[in-house]
Amino acid sequence: MPDDEPSLSHLPDDDPRRAAARHREMVRLRAEVLARHQDDPAVREWLRRFRDDGKGFLESYADSRTNSLTAGRNQLEYEQGLDRELAREAKHRLREIQQRKLFAEQVRWRAGETTAADAYVRTAADFQQWGYKIKKCHWLPRITPAEVADYLAYLASPYCSDADPEAMQTDDFQDYDAFRRYLLLRGDGYDPAGVHRRFRPGRLAGEALLYPGWYAWCDQRDGPPNLVLARPNLRGFANGPDDDDADEGDEDPAGIFRPTPPPAPPPAPEPAAPAPPPWLGYPDYAGLIAILMREQETSELRRYHQACLPPPAEPAAPEVAEAERLLNDAGHEAGRRLAEIPERLPIAAAGDWREALHLTWLNHRKQGLAAAIHTAFATHQARQPGR
Amino acid sequence: MATDYHLDAAEKEEQFAQQQRDFEHELRTDPRYQPYLAGYAPASVEAFIKHYAAHKVNCLRNGPDMVKFRLHQAIEYQEEAYERLFDIQQKKLFDLQVRWRAGEISLPGVAVCQQFMTWEMHIHACPWLPPITPAEYALYCDYLASPACQDVGHHPDHHRPYDWQGYDNMREDWRRTQPNPPADEHLECTPYPAWYAYHDARTGAPAGYPFATHPNRKGERQEHYMHLAREDKWATEGRPAPFVPDPRPLHYEHGSENSFADPPDAYLELIARPFEAFARTFDPDPEPLAAYHRAWLRQQNAHYSHYMQKTESSRELLWDAKGPWPVAAHADWRQGIVGAAQELHRALLLAALPAVFDDYEFRLATGLAPAAPDQYRAYHDAAKPDDDPAEDCAVPEYLERYILRGRELAGEPRDFNY
Numbered sequence: 001m002p003d004d005e006p007s008l009s010h011l012p013d014d015d016p017r018r019a020a021a022r023h024r025e026m027v028r029l030r031a032e033v034l035a036r037h038q039d040d041p042a043v044r045e046w047l048r049r050f051r052d053d054g055k056g057f058l059e060s061y062a063d064s065r066t067n068s069l070t071a072g073r074n075q076l077e078y079e080q081g082l083d084r085e086l087a088r089e090a091k092h093r094l095r096e097i098q099q100r101k102l103f104a105e106q107v108r109w110r111a112g113e114t115t116a117a118d119a120y121v122r123t124a125a126d127f128q129q130w131g132y133k134i135k136k137c138h139w140l141p142r143i144t145p146a147e148v149a150d151y152l153a154y155l156a157s158p159y160c161s162d163a164d165p166e167a168m169q170t171d172d173f174q175d176y177d178a179f180r181r182y183l184l185l186r187g188d189g190y191d192p193a194g195v196h197r198r199f200r201p202g203r204l205a206g207e208a209l210l211y212p213g214w215y216a217w218c219d220q221r222d223g224p225p226n227l228v229l230a231r232p233n234l235r236g237f238a239n240g241p242d243d244d245d246a247d248e249g250d251e252d253p254a255g256i257f258r259p260t261p262p263p264a265p266p267p268a269p270e271p272a273a274p275a276p277p278p279w280l281g282y283p284d285y286a287g288l289i290a291i292l293m294r295e296q297e298t299s300e301l302r303r304y305h306q307a308c309l310p311p312p313a314e315p316a317a318p319e320v321a322e323a324e325r326l327l328n329d330a331g332h333e334a335g336r337r338l339a340e341i342p343e344r345l346p347i348a349a350a351g352d353w354r355e356a357l358h359l360t361w362l363n364h365r366k367q368g369l370a371a372a373i374h375t376a377f378a379t380h381q382a383r384q385p386g387r
Numbered sequence: 388m389a390t391d392y393h394l395d396a397a398e399k400e401e402q403f404a405q406q407q408r409d410f411e412h413e414l415r416t417d418p419r420y421q422p423y424l425a426g427y428a429p430a431s432v433e434a435f436i437k438h439y440a441a442h443k444v445n446c447l448r449n450g451p452d453m454v455k456f457r458l459h460q461a462i463e464y465q466e467e468a469y470e471r472l473f474d475i476q477q478k479k480l481f482d483l484q485v486r487w488r489a490g491e492i493s494l495p496g497v498a499v500c501q502q503f504m505t506w507e508m509h510i511h512a513c514p515w516l517p518p519i520t521p522a523e524y525a526l527y528c529d530y531l532a533s534p535a536c537q538d539v540g541h542h543p544d545h546h547r548p549y550d551w552q553g554y555d556n557m558r559e560d561w562r563r564t565q566p567n568p569p570a571d572e573h574l575e576c577t578p579y580p581a582w583y584a585y586h587d588a589r590t591g592a593p594a595g596y597p598f599a600t601h602p603n604r605k606g607e608r609q610e611h612y613m614h615l616a617r618e619d620k621w622a623t624e625g626r627p628a629p630f631v632p633d634p635r636p637l638h639y640e641h642g643s644e645n646s647f648a649d650p651p652d653a654y655l656e657l658i659a660r661p662f663e664a665f666a667r668t669f670d671p672d673p674e675p676l677a678a679y680h681r682a683w684l685r686q687q688n689a690h691y692s693h694y695m696q697k698t699e700s701s702r703e704l705l706w707d708a709k710g711p712w713p714v715a716a717h718a719d720w721r722q723g724i725v726g727a728a729q730e731l732h733r734a735l736l737l738a739a740l741p742a743v744f745d746d747y748e749f750r751l752a753t754g755l756a757p758a759a760p761d762q763y764r765a766y767h768d769a770a771k772p773d774d775d776p777a778e779d780c781a782v783p784e785y786l787e788r789y790i791l792r793g794r795e796l797a798g799e800p801r802d803f804n805y
Contacts, residue, residue: 024397280424281431
């Protein structure tokens with residue numbers, strides 16, 4: 001049962017026509033309930049169990065039923081969507097375990113060691129292709145329960161900084177060059193525990209994760225020497241996009257070996273096309289609205305307009321304003337989500353309540369993810385052939 | 388009625404929709420708008436027209452309330468601080484009440500206990516209450532800054548006292564802590580306000596003040612005369628039939644939680660039960676309905692759970708920090724947020740108090756009457772006629788009748804000099 005006319009679905013959510021249709025639908029649903037039950041003697045008999053013969057029960061039932069069929073149904077679908085999202089993410093996270101194994105193969109392959117990859121890989125770029133199809137990478141050892149347990153330990157640790165669905169997540173787990181560059185930039189004082197770049201979650205950090213948190217966790221777990229830094233990239237140079245040899249062959253800055261191109265013909269005079277009219281874009285709206293309000297509208301409307309604008313704030317530096325905006329968003333979102341979770345969850349001491357609230361919510365989401373990973377692993381095991 | 392509300396709302400929305408269409412038409416055709424829109428790509432102008440028309444409707448819809456809100460927002464904490472300034476006066480009035488009840492003093496125009504409750508409402512205009520002194524003000528600031536003051540922010544267990552002069556209820560509450568407490572469980576009790584206790588401790592009030600140190604002579608005598616008059620009335624008119632409660636349960640349940648320790652969704656089961664029982668018996672399609680209902684209750688938890696409601700208003704309050712504000716660790720995030728909001732509110736009130744006390748002193752120095760807390764609010768109904776404190780605080784007619792009749796029945800003179 002829709003809470004909206006389908007014919008109005010092209011309008012924005014807050015369009016008055018949609019709002020009116022929603023109210024009419026509420027009236028219809030309410031009347032439907034009252035008409036069905038009001039004169040039913042069985043209902044009257046049933047209501048006798050309550051004080052004053054259940055006076056007011058039917059009205060309140062009609063209201064609750066109406067709200068359930070509209071807002072309640074939306075809420076349930078929204079909650080189910082979140083659960084589906086969690087299950088999907090759990091499946092993908094399980095594959096990170098395989099990605100790390102593939103990456104280790106890649107590093108060994110590049111160093112010229114004999115690996116299982118030899119039979120399936122001819123160039124370093126093939127690893128990237130296998131990475132994108134990690135589900136089909138049958139030649140890697142299967143995921144073991146011990147590995148899942150280790151992954152869950154990682155998930156609960158601050159190394160896992162992408163549990164916020166808004167966080168930037170890497171899609172390429174086999175980007176050897178980027179990861180090596182990142183690790184080299186850590187310098188001589190390489191500290192495996194310091195590989196993770198951020199303790200703060202993605203939403204509040206504002207910077208893309210350059211090195212997967214899971215890899216950082218594996219590095220600190222295995223300790224020095226580092227998987228990548230301890231091995232040379234012998235086979236990689238002949239293949240990768242940053243191949244030094246290949247670059248050398250192309251370089252001819254002086255143009256000595258290049259044949260002189262024939263002089264370009266003089267450009268034909270183009271017919272003067274009229275410049276397209278300027279576009280009145282969204283960034284211009286606020287300015288034009290202010291002008292129209294000042295010059296064309298009544299003083300009453302102008303007063304309302306000014307009251308509806310956000311109150312003037314002291315101008316902050318763009319990065320400060322952006323950090324505040326992110327914190328506000330995080331605080332709003334976490335508070336809203338937490339309010340819907342009927343559990344007592346702990347909050348940590350923090351200099352800013354918005355961040356603390358965000359972390360409370362994030363930890364709860366991590367717990368949900370861990371449960372979903374357990375389920376996904378059980379499904380994964382059940383689907384393995386030969387079991 | 389919900390139906391009327393939705394019908395009204397639908398009509399209002401349809402009016403707004405019509406207005407929006409009219410605005411769009413006006414923007415497309417009225418020559419006075421055309422110079423502003425000329426020269427732009429037509430498709431972008433059309434998008435702007437839709438946006439601007441929706442914005443104008445939005446201004447008409449929310450503007451009147453937003454104007455009031457912005458006025459209030461600018462001095463929100465001064466308003467509250469000004470109201471709290473009169474907590475000082477409430478304590479002074481209560482101390483006078485204690486002495487009046489003990490028969491130590493008489494007060495101009497005061498003949499019955501109930502008049503203190505009416506003066507409570509007009510505390511700013513009480514002519515025989517001395518004005519607030521800087522020392523009293525400083526003591527109140529100390530109290531507000533101290534952990535003794537818990538009625539800041541939105542703590543679900545600590546609300547602002549609303550019964551400052553409720554001597555009888557406070558006395559009942561005190562009697563519960565004494566040897567041989569009263570057996571009646573339905574007695575109305577009000578805790579002795581924390582501000583009163585702080586004031587007593589700081590000003591060196593004797594131990595047991597006020598209920599153990601001062602007798603309730605006047606109060607008891609008044610009750611005695613009232614009792615005589617009531618008995619007399621019942622003897623002639625017959626006793627009212629005793630109230631027999633209906634043993635059947637109410638069809639709605641409330642008050643499911645008593646503390647933060649209760650499960651946050653305790654309300655859900657209580658409210659869902661009668662709904663689902665009815666739906667399973669009579670609704671043609673009960674199954675998804677019950678799940679939708681529970682989802683709706685989850686979404687509406689701030690409406691049903693007192694503790695969640697106060698958490699939400701605390702979170703709302705925290706935005707007034709307009710930047711970082713610390714929170715302490717807690718096993719329940721709701722209590723962490725409530726505590727952080729309490730500290731913020733305390734700080735904001737302490738910051739606002741000096742200005743309002745200045746204002747109060749200035750009015751006194753220039754011979755102006757202090758404003759009523761309601762009139763101090765940025766948005767108040769200026770058209771509302773001022774009530775006359777002297778008239779409101781006079782002896783209520785029914786009390787006069789009863790007490791004087793009681794005096795008569797006791798064979799005493801028909802006056803209040805007892």
